Amino acid sequence: MIPLITGQAVAFWIFAVLAVAGALGMITCRKPVHSALCLAGMMVSLACIYAALDAPFLFVSQIIVYTGAVMMLFLFTMMIVGVDTTDSMIETIKGHRVASFLIAAGFGVMLVIGVVQGAVGGAAAGLEQANGAGNVQGIARIVFGPFLYPFLATSALIMIATMAAIVLSHGERLTPKQGQIERARARNEAFMATGADPGPMPAPGTYARKNSIDQPALLPDGSVAASSISPTLNVRGVAVVSNDGLRSAHRAAITRFVEDRDAIIGTNTAQAVAEELDDLAQAADDQLTTTGEGEQ
Amino acid sequence: MDPNAYLILSAILFTIGVVGFLTRRNALIAFMSAELMLNASNLAMVTFSHVTGNLYGQVGAFFVMVVAAAEVVVGLAIIMIIFKTRRSASVDDQSQLKY
Numbered sequence A: 001m002i003p004l005i006t007g008q009a010v011a012f013w014i015f016a017v018l019a020v021a022g023a024l025g026m027i028t029c030r031k032p033v034h035s036a037l038c039l040a041g042m043m044v045s046l047a048c049i050y051a052a053l054d055a056p057f058l059f060v061s062q063i064i065v066y067t068g069a070v071m072m073l074f075l076f077t078m079m080i081v082g083v084d085t086t087d088s089m090i091e092t093i094k095g096h097r098v099a100s101f102l103i104a105a106g107f108g109v110m111l112v113i114g115v116v117q118g119a120v121g122g123a124a125a126g127l128e129q130a131n132g133a134g135n136v137q138g139i140a141r142i143v144f145g146p147f148l149y150p151f152l153a154t155s156a157l158i159m160i161a162t163m164a165a166i167v168l169s170h171g172e173r174l175t176p177k178q179g180q181i182e183r184a185r186a187r188n189e190a191f192m193a194t195g196a197d198p199g200p201m202p203a204p205g206t207y208a209r210k211n212s213i214d215q216p217a218l219l220p221d222g223s224v225a226a227s228s229i230s231p232t233l234n235v236r237g238v239a240v241v242s243n244d245g246l247r248s249a250h251r252a253a254i255t256r257f258v259e260d261r262d263a264i265i266g267t268n269t270a271q272a273v274a275e276e277l278d279d280l281a282q283a284a285d286d287q288l289t290t291t292g293e294g295e296q
Numbered sequence B: 001m002d003p004n005a006y007l008i009l010s011a012i013l014f015t016i017g018v019v020g021f022l023t024r025r026n027a028l029i030a031f032m033s034a035e036l037m038l039n040a041s042n043l044a045m046v047t048f049s050h051v052t053g054n055l056y057g058q059v060g061a062f063f064v065m066v067v068a069a070a071e072v073v074v075g076l077a078i079i080m081i082i083f084k085t086r087r088s089a090s091v092d093d094q095s096q097l098k099y
Helices: A007-028 A032-052 A056-081 A096-116 A135-143 A148-169 A180-194 A231-236 A244-265 A270-295 B003-023 B027-052 B056-086 B091-098
Strands: none
Touching: A007 A032, A007 B003, A007 B027, A032 A056, A032 B003, A032 B027, A056 A135, A056 B027, A056 B056, A096 B003, A135 B056, A148 B056, A244 A270, B003 B027, B027 B056
């Protein structure tokens, strides 16, 4: 008895619907990333249809080559070209879209009529016999037999494509590269001209409870070393700019020291020192704010 | 399973690829539509392999995959270099290439 519904038919109807949905999503999504994801889903559906059609080698190579390599290349190019570019939906040529749909519909109807009128007559022969010694072995017997020279030519093709990609995407350097000597000279010139510190920038703060690049280093007077934080973090607002929590421990130590000194030698400088510390903290915060705005 | 169903699915996918190639103006999406058409033709070849009972169709689909991979490498490199010089991936803006 011939079963009415085969596993092949079930796979076809599930994955055919998914493939058509993916293809339609690919051409209707306005963001390129969504289009790429829809196309990847459509390719995986096609791979599953291949598996149902007794083509396990193509099932695997479809997933590896198309969804693995080709779509990754598309996504990387999208990252360079701009992920969030959306197509404008304004027609630049009048009637272009209608004409395109008409042409495509006519083409599709022609194809379907051609198929229905008997491109394939009768039932499929099936691949049980051809896959008898294994699908991969059968394909290898053809690729390395009658198709040996075309197969060798594809290796040359891939080599040429690789070289073409390198040549096309290689950018010429417009300015000479800054080496260590040039950078040292530039730092010395800046020191001579403006008095900028030629030494390395201070490292970010490392404290008992925090060890992170967004924590500023503190100068000996307790103020923030503005150059110890990455300007990028500062612009993003990630860095700790108003660092009262960091400064308070430092201030507490200084205040304790000044109070003890006052008590021992009988002076009264605690108030003045506290005001001076406030001024320093204010100045450091101002400097951080201005550098943050300047980077933007 | 009637092999014509696979061929009609292939025709539908190819037609959707044609529509995408003709209507979308982002060069990347037009290129993806071309990939969709290649996939549709691959499906037809695998179906023919299934119909005729030998593996030549599958070998053809394999060659199409190899050539498509090489084509994608070069095509995306061209899109990137055009984007570098013109800051745009829209095919409308490339009409000045003829001048």
